[in-house]
Amino acid sequence: MPGTECWPTSSQWQALNKTLDGNLKITQPWAKPCFTDPEGDACKTVQGGYLYAASRAPQYGTVENLKWEMCGKVGCELNSLDPTELASEQCALGRLWAYYVEAHNTEHISTTLKFVKDNNIRLSIKNTGHDHLGRSTSPNSLALWTFNLKNLEYRESFELSNCSADSLSNIGVIGAGASASATYQFFEEHSMHITVGAVGSVGVGGGFAMGGGHGPLGPSYGLMVDQAVEMGVVIADGQQLTINQCNNPDCSGLCAVDVAAHIAVLLNYNFKATTEESALVDDIRDRKVLCDVITSLAANQTVWYKNKIAGYNFFLSNSIISLQILPSTDLDALKSVTKQWHDFLAAHPGLNVTMNEYISHETCTAYAEYVARALATNGPVGVGIPEATRLIRNTFFDNSSSIDSIVSAFLQGLETSRELGAGLGSGSGQIYGTGPANHDDNSETGVNPAWRNYGWEEIHGGIFLANQTQDENQRYELTPGGGTYTNEALWQEEDWEQTFFGGNYKKLLEVKKKYDSDGMFKCWKCVGWEENDPFDSCYGNSGAATIPLDESQKPVRPA
Numbered sequence: 001m002p003g004t005e006c007w008p009t010s011s012q013w014q015a016l017n018k019t020l021d022g023n024l025k026i027t028q029p030w031a032k033p034c035f036t037d038p039e040g041d042a043c044k045t046v047q048g049g050y051l052y053a054a055s056r057a058p059q060y061g062t063v064e065n066l067k068w069e070m071c072g073k074v075g076c077e078l079n080s081l082d083p084t085e086l087a088s089e090q091c092a093l094g095r096l097w098a099y100y101v102e103a104h105n106t107e108h109i110s111t112t113l114k115f116v117k118d119n120n121i122r123l124s125i126k127n128t129g130h131d132h133l134g135r136s137t138s139p140n141s142l143a144l145w146t147f148n149l150k151n152l153e154y155r156e157s158f159e160l161s162n163c164s165a166d167s168l169s170n171i172g173v174i175g176a177g178a179s180a181s182a183t184y185q186f187f188e189e190h191s192m193h194i195t196v197g198a199v200g201s202v203g204v205g206g207g208f209a210m211g212g213g214h215g216p217l218g219p220s221y222g223l224m225v226d227q228a229v230e231m232g233v234v235i236a237d238g239q240q241l242t243i244n245q246c247n248n249p250d251c252s253g254l255c256a257v258d259v260a261a262h263i264a265v266l267l268n269y270n271f272k273a274t275t276e277e278s279a280l281v282d283d284i285r286d287r288k289v290l291c292d293v294i295t296s297l298a299a300n301q302t303v304w305y306k307n308k309i310a311g312y313n314f315f316l317s318n319s320i321i322s323l324q325i326l327p328s329t330d331l332d333a334l335k336s337v338t339k340q341w342h343d344f345l346a347a348h349p350g351l352n353v354t355m356n357e358y359i360s361h362e363t364c365t366a367y368a369e370y371v372a373r374a375l376a377t378n379g380p381v382g383v384g385i386p387e388a389t390r391l392i393r394n395t396f397f398d399n400s401s402s403i404d405s406i407v408s409a410f411l412q413g414l415e416t417s418r419e420l421g422a423g424l425g426s427g428s429g430q431i432y433g434t435g436p437a438n439h440d441d442n443s444e445t446g447v448n449p450a451w452r453n454y455g456w457e458e459i460h461g462g463i464f465l466a467n468q469t470q471d472e473n474q475r476y477e478l479t480p481g482g483g484t485y486t487n488e489a490l491w492q493e494e495d496w497e498q499t500f501f502g503g504n505y506k507k508l509l510e511v512k513k514k515y516d517s518d519g520m521f522k523c524w525k526c527v528g529w530e531e532n533d534p535f536d537s538c539y540g541n542s543g544a545a546t547i548p549l550d551e552s553q554k555p556v557r558p559a
Helices: 009-020 041-049 105-118 180-188 204-210 252-258 291-306 333-338 339-347 365-375 400-420 449-452 471-478 496-515 534-539
Strands: 024-027 082-088 101-103 125-126 142-145 150-160 168-173 229-237 239-241 264-272 282-285 310-315 320-327 357-359 387-393 428-433 454-461
Touching: 009 024, 009 105, 041 082, 082 454, 101 105, 105 125, 125 339, 150 180, 150 239, 168 180, 168 204, 180 365, 204 264, 229 496, 291 310, 291 320, 291 339, 291 428, 291 454, 320 333, 333 339, 333 357, 339 357, 339 387, 357 365, 387 449, 400 428, 400 454, 449 454, 449 496
Parallel strands: 101 142, 125 142
Antiparallel strands: 024 101, 150 168, 168 264, 229 239, 229 264, 282 320, 282 357, 310 320, 310 428, 387 454, 428 454
16 A cells, blocks of 8 residues: 555656556546646547547546546546536545556566565556446556557467367457457458447457356357457466466366456457358337336247347336347348237337337448447446346246236336436436347356346446445345346445356356465455455445555655
C-alpha cells in the first residue's frame, strides 16, 4: 500500500518504466478535462462520448459502469443525465489506479508480474472495462491494461502445441484486447462466423470468453468458451505457458474459465471458428410492455430452443424490442417457427406494432449495423448500474404454472427497478434466449453447469438505491441451486461460489492453487476470494480510495 515501508521507491518505478519501454503510465481520470477546462475541446469530447461504450473502452481512466470508478462518493464523474454538469465535488482517482502498465507484448506483462511479486503489491487487470462486478478496478494497485493486445489471425490448419493429435481446421487466434466488432469483421473476410455477444466494444477473448460468452449463435454452436482449443497466458512468476489438452490435462477447459483474473494473464485466445454457411436472420418488433407478451414469449421458448433460435428481448419503460435470430439462409424457416408469436402480436388489440420485419443478413457486420438502433437503448453506460441476473432452466417452460411464476418474477423485477431506480436504465429488463443447446456435457469447460440447461438469462438494472432487489430474491426461490452470468451478476451475491461456478468451484480452486500458489491474482468473488480484503473496501458506501503519489512516490493526501 502507498505510504508503507515496502512501497517501491521512485528509482525503482523509474527502472520499471525503462524496462517497459516507457509504458508505465500515470492514471488520469477520463473526465478530468471537464474539471480543469470545462470549455475546452478535450472536455467536449468526453461529454459527447460519456454514455457510449465504444468511447469508454479505449480510455484507461474509465470503465463502463461509473460505480466501479468511484470509492463511495470519491471519484471524477459527470452527471450522466446531463454530462455538461459535474457530479463530483472534485476530480479524484476513486477506485482507479495511480499507475498502470500499457502492455503491448508478452515481455511487458512478464516484467510487470515479476515487479508485483518482488515488491508484494496488489495487481489489477483491465481490458475493455465492461465487467459489471467491478473486477477491472482495485484502488492502490498496479494495474495491467491488456487492451492493446489486438492481434488477429485465421488459420485454415492448426496444430496444438506438443500434441500428437490430428491438426485442427478453421482456428482463430486473437489477442486479449481484440474487440467483438473488429474480430467478427476480420473473420468475415475468411467466410467465418464467431461467437460474440450484443456489444461490439467488448473484448472477445478476455472477460467475455472467460465468463462463458453467450450470444445469438449459442443455440447453434454453444458458448464462446466451448470453442476454446488453446490459450497463451503468463502466470504469476512471469513464465509464458501455452494451455491446451496435451500440455495441461489437469486444467485445459477449466483454465478457459479460471484464467479470468484467477490464475494468469491472457495473451492469446485460440478458438474454433464456424464456416459461414448461414446468414443471420432476425425478426424485430417494437411494442408496449405487457404481461401477455412476456407470457407468449415464454410459451414459445421450448420450440425456439429446439430449433436453434436465439432471442434478445429488451423491455423498456414503454416498449419492448425483440429480436429472434436464426443462423440460416432459410428465411421461411424462421417465419414458420415464429408464426404463433407473429400472429399473437398482430392480433393483440393492446399492442401498437411500429415495426415488424424478417430480414436476412449475409454478414455479422450487416446484422450488427441493423440492430444497432435497438441495442443503443439497451444497458446505458456512463452510469452506475448494479445488475441482478439469473439463468432460468428450460424445465420452467414446460407448463403454464411455472411460466406464470417466471412472468410474475420478471414483472416484479421491472417494478422494483422502476421504484428503486434514479435515472437511466430504471424500470427495464432483458431476456436473453441464448442457451447452448448442443453442449450438454460440461466436462470440457469450467463454466457453471447451470449454463447447460438454461432457456433464459433474465437481467434487471437501474441506478439502485438499495443493496438488493426484491426481484432477485424471488428468482432465487424459483431457481434454487441455479446460476448466473458472472459478467452481468449482482455484486452483492452471497452464495457466489455456487451461483457463479456451481459444482466446478472446488476443481477451479485446485487449479488456482497449482498455478497461483501465492495468490497474486485476486479480484472480487473470483476463485479463491476471501472476505475482509482491505483492497475491496470500496465495494461498500465508503472505503480506502486510491492515494495519489508525488514524484518521490510519497502519498499526497488532501489537506
